[in-house]
Amino acid sequence: MINFNLKHTIEALLLSSNEPLSTERLFKIISNKHQITKTDVLDAIKALENDYLEKEIEVSKVASGYRIQAKKSINDYLNIIFAERTPKYSRALMETLSIIAYKQPVTRGDIEAIRGVSVSSSIMRTLTDRNWIKIIGYRDVPGKPAMFSTTADFLSYFGLEKLEQLPELPDIKEPKNLDLELDNQSNTLVENDNLPETSLN
């Protein structure tokens, strides 16, 4: 084809696809018809990124590939267009999702142990339906509970490429020796509780 332009083709494909496309995928699709290399694909994406510098859209690399998205500078307008369409998620869902993200692979039991309440099936269903979590195996203990981990779609939804880009999990402030620490504070405890002094050494 005479007028074949890799950059414009990739742009149109990224805009047409409902999900991010990886370099491999783009290469496979286009190399069916045209002699190109993977480097050509990467170069074209670079060129596209360059073209977009002055535009209000940008190429974004997320876990599942490349996608094109609006620059934040026009979010004010988009918020008008999309008013009230913003999805909201409950704290229970966000906590469950966080535990899966940071502790994966985890079973429902692991999640329950941390949150101290049972995990609602509807939350797990929502997370699965959105393809944010998946079962990656079954733990070899009685009952063979399913182990969950997060997916590339989960990262893409938050515009991330890798799990490491998630906010850092706060350190546990637990002192090396919790008992010692508690002993030091026994004075406070006694005051507050009016406990007999013998109750703690």
Place this chain on the structure above:
Amino acid sequence: MINFNLKHTIEALLLSSNEPLSTERLFKIISNKHQITKTDVLDAIKALENDYLEKEIEVSKVASGYRIQAKKSINDYLNIIFAERTPKYSRALMETLSIIAYKQPVTRGDIEAIRGVSVSSSIMRTLTDRNWIKIIGYRDVPGKPAMFSTTADFLSYFGLEKLEQLPELPDIKEPKNLDLELDNQSNTLVENDNLPETSLN
């Protein structure tokens, strides 16, 4: 704002919106923040059309406004992208279908009682559209709920002649209450009392 570029803003808005945007709508949204006229909007769209001549996307005017679409020239690639995506039915749909297959005739209420969640209308529509299920009568109870059974097409799809040829459930102990519940309701069947095996040829 110094860097405001109407053309790029309109481009990003058209690409981000899920529906076509009219000149009026674009004007209203943008004139909130910037001094522009409707003619400016039209001029920008013209300029955009011009920019896209060499690209694989184009501005298209439809009844409700402007939108940006892929040019026909990349259809071959789109075919590949969309064909790669093997569609899958949700678990909810598969469970609903299996209940109808093994417990027919059933009402939506029966399915809900067994699954413990309400049956979505879109699932019933998908199954009906595929001509896998049909209404075979109405149960003679208040509300006259429709009773569903599977169709001949459903059997043909699996290369079966009769419902009896569906695989038997390997040694599963059905909870007592499931059968009981359905049995109780079967006396109230108006007609079509027998399982429709015979009626499906």
Place this chain on the structure above:
Amino acid sequence: MQEKDHNNPIQSEMPFAIVDGEQITEMPKDLYIPPVALQVFLDTFEGPLDLLLYLIRKQNLNILDIPIADITEQYVDYINLMKELELELAGEYLLMAAMLAEIKSRLLLPIFEDIDEEEDPRAELIRRLLEYERYRTVSEKINQLDRVDRDIFLSTVDTDQFNQPIVLPDIQVMDLVVSFQEVLKKAEMFSTLHFMKEPLSVKERMTMILETIQDKDFVQFEELFDLEEERTGLVVTFLAILELMKELLIEIVQAKEFGIIHVKTLVEK
């Protein structure tokens, strides 16, 4: 890390839930809250650990200094109110109440030289609180990350002018079998659930205990517990006993240290 501006009006979820924030001042100061407000208040908690963290933070306490007696008392007061409104969660909240009561009682026990090595009874609870707090904090951060359709808007072009071949999902006959087995498994779980729901009422258990004691002068403490029961059931019994003591309907008697504990009725016959 892209963090989201707190001032965004869309971001109005869970105003009470930010326990370390100032929002708490809007919360009722004492326990006597109108039921409607209480419902709203309780709905903001994600379980017993969350409620405990709130009670601790409300008093500006370090988790490591929990005054168990105070916190237990407050906690039990809350769940007493809760029992009427939030039955669904009662089991987990009751379990925590029992755990607190146990810790409290262990702290009250005289300490002997040889059990000196034993861990402080609060340690396990503190560990759980600290662990839960980590995830709670980080989940708030994740909630503020940019996300698609809220902060990130995807650019797409229309492709419906393109004659997309409609590919219908393909299923195998075995998929049906597997799905139906899933259904049966779930239905089974359902029937056990229904069965579980009933017996967890403290009031009901109080009556049963009173009936048991009524005929005799006293019974052994252990006899009141049915070991066949699940852990939650035992907790309900325990709470019922505490409740009966509080209402001065029974009395707990222990003749000598570590001797048999007897439960005696105070109701006149």
